[in-house]
Every structure is written in C-alpha cells, then in structure tokens.
Amino acid sequence: MLRQMMLIFLFVISSAVIAINGWNLWSSWQRTLHLTEENARNLSVSLSRQAEDTFLQIDLTLQDVRDRINQGGMEKQADNLQKLLRAREAALPPLDSIVIYNAAGYPTLSSAAPPQVKANSADREYFRFHQLSSDGKLHIGDVVRSRISGNMVIPVSERLNNPDGTFRGVVMASIRLDYFRQVYDYYNLGTRDLMALMKADGNIMYIRPYSNHLINRNISLSPLFTQLLTTTASGAAVYRAAVDGRPRIFGYASLKNYPLVVTAGYDLQEVRQDWIADSLGSVLLNLVLLALLLLLGFIVLRHIRLNLHNQLELTMVRDQLTHMNRTLQGLALVDGLTGLANRRQLDWFVPRAMERAIKLRTPLTILLIDVDSFKAYNDTYGHLAGDECLRKVAQCLKRLPLRSEDLVARYGGEEFMLVLTDKTQPEAHLIALQAVRAVESLAMPHQASNVAVKRVTISIGMHWQPRVFAGALPTEFIDKADEALYQAKHRGKNQVWVSNMPSSIG
Numbered sequence: 001m002l003r004q005m006m007l008i009f010l011f012v013i014s015s016a017v018i019a020i021n022g023w024n025l026w027s028s029w030q031r032t033l034h035l036t037e038e039n040a041r042n043l044s045v046s047l048s049r050q051a052e053d054t055f056l057q058i059d060l061t062l063q064d065v066r067d068r069i070n071q072g073g074m075e076k077q078a079d080n081l082q083k084l085l086r087a088r089e090a091a092l093p094p095l096d097s098i099v100i101y102n103a104a105g106y107p108t109l110s111s112a113a114p115p116q117v118k119a120n121s122a123d124r125e126y127f128r129f130h131q132l133s134s135d136g137k138l139h140i141g142d143v144v145r146s147r148i149s150g151n152m153v154i155p156v157s158e159r160l161n162n163p164d165g166t167f168r169g170v171v172m173a174s175i176r177l178d179y180f181r182q183v184y185d186y187y188n189l190g191t192r193d194l195m196a197l198m199k200a201d202g203n204i205m206y207i208r209p210y211s212n213h214l215i216n217r218n219i220s221l222s223p224l225f226t227q228l229l230t231t232t233a234s235g236a237a238v239y240r241a242a243v244d245g246r247p248r249i250f251g252y253a254s255l256k257n258y259p260l261v262v263t264a265g266y267d268l269q270e271v272r273q274d275w276i277a278d279s280l281g282s283v284l285l286n287l288v289l290l291a292l293l294l295l296l297g298f299i300v301l302r303h304i305r306l307n308l309h310n311q312l313e314l315t316m317v318r319d320q321l322t323h324m325n326r327t328l329q330g331l332a333l334v335d336g337l338t339g340l341a342n343r344r345q346l347d348w349f350v351p352r353a354m355e356r357a358i359k360l361r362t363p364l365t366i367l368l369i370d371v372d373s374f375k376a377y378n379d380t381y382g383h384l385a386g387d388e389c390l391r392k393v394a395q396c397l398k399r400l401p402l403r404s405e406d407l408v409a410r411y412g413g414e415e416f417m418l419v420l421t422d423k424t425q426p427e428a429h430l431i432a433l434q435a436v437r438a439v440e441s442l443a444m445p446h447q448a449s450n451v452a453v454k455r456v457t458i459s460i461g462m463h464w465q466p467r468v469f470a471g472a473l474p475t476e477f478i479d480k481a482d483e484a485l486y487q488a489k490h491r492g493k494n495q496v497w498v499s500n501m502p503s504s505i506g
C-alpha cells in the first residue's frame, strides 16, 4: 500500500514538474515569437520611415528642377540649373547624381560635370516609361549601374514636357544602392536575418545580406505580396522567404507616399537557437531536480521494499515458530502410543473442569477405565500386541459421543480416564456403559482373561458429582472413581460401577 502510494506520488510529482516546465517552455517560446514579431514590425516601420524621408527629399528636388525648367526653359538658366543640381547632390547624401536628359536620351545637364555625351539613357526602363507615360508622376525605376558614376543606383525620375505637352526629356536623380547598405548595416542583426527594400510590384531594390543576383529579382509570389499586403499596410508574420526558402519572422511596412515596401525578417532557426540557449539553463536545472527527486523516491521505495521483505520474513519466522510451538505443545500434551490426551493434559484439565462446574453449577463425572487382565494379555500375546490392544481401546473411547468440553485421556499404563462435564448421572452412566460394550464389541480375543467372554474388556469406575463445591480437590474425585473401579473389578470386571451405588449395572 505504502509502495503504491509512493509510486503514485512520484508519478504525480514528475508529471506535474514535466507539465509545468512544458507549459513554461511553451509560453516562453510564444513570448519570444511575439516579441520577435514586434521587433520585426517596429524595425520595418522604422526602415520605411527612413526610406520615405529619403524618397521625399529626392521627390522634392526633382519637382523643383522640373518646375524651374517649365517656368524658365533650359537654355536660359543652364548655369543656374547646373549649380542647383550640384548643390542638391552635395546636400543629399543618398544621391549619386542628378541628370537632365533630352528627348533623345542624352544628358544635357548633370550634377556631375561635364555631362557625358556618350551616356545615352534612351534604352533605360525609366526613360522609356516617361516617353510613353504623360502622367508626370514620380517614377522609381529598377536598379541599374550608372553610366556616369559606375555605381549601382536606383533611378528616381520625372518626365519633362514641352509647353505643348510633348515629351521633352527626363530629370533623373539616382540614389546610390550603397547608401542603403550603410543604413541597413547600422542595425545589428544576425547573419541570417534579412532586410529588404522592394518595389510594390515585388522587385527587390536592396537586400541585406547583400547579394548582387537578388537585385531586381521579382518576388511578387511571396505571401507578403499575395496575402499580407492585400489586407494591411504593415504587420508581422512567419513565412518562408522567397529568396532562400528559410522560415523567418517578418515585419513589413508599405511606404505611405511611394510604391515601396520594406521587410525585416528574423531567421526562425536562429531565434529558436537563441531561445534554446536561454532556456537550457533552467530546463537542465529542472531536469536535475527531477532526477534527484526520482532518485530520492526510488531510494525510499527500495527501503520500503526491504522493510516489507523483512516484515514478511519476520512474519514467516513467527508463523513457523508458532507452528513449531503448537507441535511441541501438542507433543507435550498428547500420549505417544494412543494419540489421546496424556496425563499432563489431564492434570491440567481436571481442575479447569472443576472450576467450570463450580462456576456454572453443573455436574461433573469422572470415569476411570482399566483394561481387564491386561498383564495376562501381554503375557499371552506379547507386549507389542498389548500396545496395539491399547491403541484400539483408545480409538474406541474416542468414538464415544463426547462434547468438546469433555476429555478422554490415557491415565497411565492400561488405564484411561473420561472427564464428562454437565451430564446428568443417567447420561454419564449411559456413556460408561456404551464404552464397556463398545470395547467388548471390538471382539479382540483374550484367551487368558478371567472374564467369561474371553475377549478384551474394560471395567469402569464412575464417580458422578451433581455439584462441585469450592475447595474440592481433583484427587477426591479420582479416588472415588478409583474406589468404584475397584468395585467393578472385584465384582467380575467388564462392567461399570458407580461410586456410592449399592450394586453394579453390568
């Protein structure tokens, strides 16, 4: 029972420790995910603001140049425009150059003097865009390598119109890609974490970690464009990056005024590794505590088992001793030849029977039984046959209708005694007569007997006492029965003689 309780206790405690730790780990992981999503979202919003500012400054510069050209023409204010372009380039760090192209695609004015005639841009995507589109909006083109500076740049441009609305050329400000490298490197991120500036159509403009072959790659099939941006302008989510298929915790934000999107993604595996490294200490500590608890539990269990084992052994030894004791007691109280109670038991029993009779005021009877002419039997049939004869007489006496309170015992030699409790005199007498007849009925031949039937017979001296009074001695009873036995023998044997009776009832 104790063992089962201990096992249940250990099971419950270990399950509770494991469950609590599991729960803690799970909530800690959920917290980490949530915090990382928050960080990613904040970072992407911050990057989008920075990009918004950068493009706004360029936008305003281009609008200014366009307005001046529209108002005063190109040729008249060429010098002033040239100065303006240089001043703006110097004032705006992201700028690589500002160039004004004519309708044929040749640079007519540039912040980088002198304008290179060879650097024709008529084939550029942004140039063709403005050639075809007359809406006059700011256009952010694909990343290109500048034919003026040789740098990778993002061309931001506006269309220039003749007074009649026909295409006059393009004013283009190029932003150095390197500028975004500087900005993005400012943030201390892991090697697999990712930041990207993209056009709203999914074209990558800048990506960190930088990879040349990813520039201008279109990832419009990424969940960012197919799902997330269709519902919210900014947010966070876990998905596989389109560029390398690695799962990341992404934050994303669209720019308010420009068709651009910024994402910042924390590598899920790195986040998990950091989280594991952080949690490992407490997990190990808990595991060690659990192991210690289990160890302690099993030591206690072992002690319980040993104690139970010892107790079991002690019980077995006790039972064996009790059994041996009973056997010894039995041996000490039983007559070896006949299996009846022996003299020792009889000596103990008679006073108890007397006490009981005194207490209950019931009669008590003693029958003293003697095998007739037994010396002659021994002499005739031998001592062993004599033993066998005694055994048979004993069995015969055992079969008498006695109660558990009565006792039949071997009194000594060829003599037996019957102690009958709570019997009326006729009842006791009847039992005595039954005993005499039963032995005679055994029909054991006894040629040397001086009893006429020439069989083994017994004589019984009976003493019946209606009341036993306090102070009476066992010997008084036995003596009376002995006297009666004497009478039975004297009067011809094979009969019962009742003490104080005038004649035997044979």
Ligand SMILES: Nc1nc2c(ncn2[C@@H]2O[C@H](COP(=O)(O)OP(=O)(O)OP(=O)(O)O)[C@@H](O)[C@H]2O)c(=O)[nH]1
Binding pocket: 337, 370, 371, 372, 373, 374, 375, 376, 378, 382, 383, 384, 385, 386, 387, 390, 412, 413, 414, 489
């Ligand atoms: N075989 C055998 N004989 C025993 C045992 N105990 C006593 N005897 C014998 O029993 C006989 C008793 O004989 P006695 O006391 O002279 O009396 P009896 O011959 O029976 O004559 P009555 O009593 O007058 O009939 C003795 O010879 C004992 O040796 C015993 O355990 N086994």
